[in-house]
Amino acid sequence: MDLGPHAGFIWAAYGVVAVVLAALVTWLVLDGRRQQQLIDELEARGIRRRSQRSPSQ
């Protein structure tokens, strides 16, 4: 694709948008997995939030 004499500026602009948005998505997906993993580990040890406990606990 011929983008003329300013092609470098155009590709750089679209490239930085792609990199930053991909980094945001990756960070949020990995962070979500990490938090869910921590919750699963805590609950596997029998720890429950007070609202989830039965009256006998």
Add this chain to the structure above:
Amino acid sequence: MIAMQTLTQRLANPTRFMQLSGQLLPWIAGLAGVLLAIGLVMAFTAPLDYQQGHAAKIMFVHVPSAWLAMAGYALVAASSFGLLVFRHPLADVSAKAAAPIGAAFTFLCLVTGSLWGKPMWGAFWVWDPRLTSVLILFFLYLGLVALRSSIEDEALAAKLTAVLALTGIVMLPVIKFSVEWNSLHQPASVMRLGAPTIHPSLLWPLLVMAVGMSALFAALHLKAMRNEILRRRVKALRTVEVEDAAGLAGQPAG
């Protein structure tokens, strides 16, 4: 208004919010992907601008980033208002989640604007009122993130960050009207009184990219809010673990 109030009241329960957002998130993310794919095809097949030629293609990512930089800050400020005035349980979650995303879009606005400015104005940066006010907005976003992370007490951090966010909302009208203060920037050509001055062959790709990037922002914000709710659950569970351990240690043996 009543319907809006009912919706916000229904979403006040984080568990209900997690259920609803979990159902909505794939659809919003999918919509963003489809619109951005269509928008990119439209952007790269759009006719050349008669003055700027191909360089005007940078507009299709620069302008939506600029709109979302400001919309993101309005979201942070509205959420902060919701925390300070209505004490809505999810308001602080929303404000905290939106700040880094808004900062990222403001960064994109500055960088793509700089890459557009060099071939058109002959300089990557000029201390123009619009550029300077958006740079201040970027520092404001960073300030919100830094202030929150510097205070250990989460409730106090939320309140102080909300006060700063509401104070900083003065930047939005400054950015909006800065193009009228001896600026190199052209005046508004889409969001203005009367019809847009941009030709439809360039306006449509811009609008599709703007809606696509807005949908992406919404998906990122929902995901960040879900992560923050999970993070608070982890903290609550760890507190329970410590309290249970302390309670057992305090019981007499036998």
